[in-house]
Amino acid sequence: MKTDTTTIDIQKASKSKIENVDFNNLVFGQVFTDHMMVCDYKNGEWQTPQIKPYGPLQLDPSAKVFHYGQAVFEGMKAFKDEKDQVWLFRPEKNFERINKSSERLAIPEFPKEYFFTGMEELLKLEKDWIKKGFGNSLYIRPFVIATEAGVSAAPSKEYKFMIICSPAQAYYSGEVRVQFSEKYSRAADGGVGFAKAAGNYAAQFYPTNLAKEEGFQQIVWTDASTHEYLEEAGTMNIFFRVGDKLITAPTNDRILNGVTRDSVIALAKEYNIELEVRRVTVKEIVEAAEAGELKEMFGSGTATVINPILGFGYKGEKYELPNMEDTYARFFKDKLTKIQYNQAEDKFGWRYQIK
Known part of the structure; x- marks a missing residue:
């Protein structure tokens, strides 16, 4: 069945997969909803966005994303309150950041109307996948990949912007201890550390595996020049409490400007x-x-909101x-989640309702 809205071409799935999903035993990021949003960039412009049944893509083996890594993404969540209303948390920030990331990788900017209209229509279709209750959410993954066929080392002339969704429970990664990096770097000055570029994450897997072999779950990255300054932790921004003072590194072209990080800073000032x-x-x-x-x-970070760190290692020494x-950590997580689930006043105007 096909219906049309002002800017979105919608093709609904013939049957939902939701009945086959055990929402009490979800593994983060492995179950996906019935639909996805797709929008192609061709001939110098973004085409009409589509919402279609979730399924595989067909790409040419020479698609530039495979060879030159033009790929960026975002991470967001939708929450359902006790009145079955659906909310997003600061989605404007994610929209701004995916276009900032795209610009750094020479990917064309995605139109704001397409982003919000497409995401809203998608979430309306997937409303039943968003479960009520603290910890339950729908993880939203917008991303862009280069699709032009050809292995010439130049920016692609064709792209695919997509949004896929995955139901999530409270994210708990167990006890977290981190290792301060002495050798490896996540990003360098003038690089793409501030962007949510796919390659940033690929590059950190190997040193993180080495840290895991020593009993740590993540790395706290240090600056590439001197390894004297702490920057961010694995897939998260990081905060330190010394006495009653909260300290965090400023963002720069090596550090991701996290939405949750920005929210914690605002709450710290408010309180x-x-x-x-x-x-x-x-x-x-x-x-x-x-x-x-x-x-x-x-x-x-988006997935974990706030993740306490129990200890760290540096130069062979371990500190608990x-x-x-x-x-x-508990204070900020409580404040943030109550705003996200519409259970507390939103003084900052962070909630965005899907109507």
């Missing part, structure tokens, strides 16, 4: 938590840990953090 956004040295965090002044470390009840 008068002492905050410093500045370069953070490995030396000062090691010394704070040795002096008993390092109270907390936690990561922030104190087990505290009254933590900033």
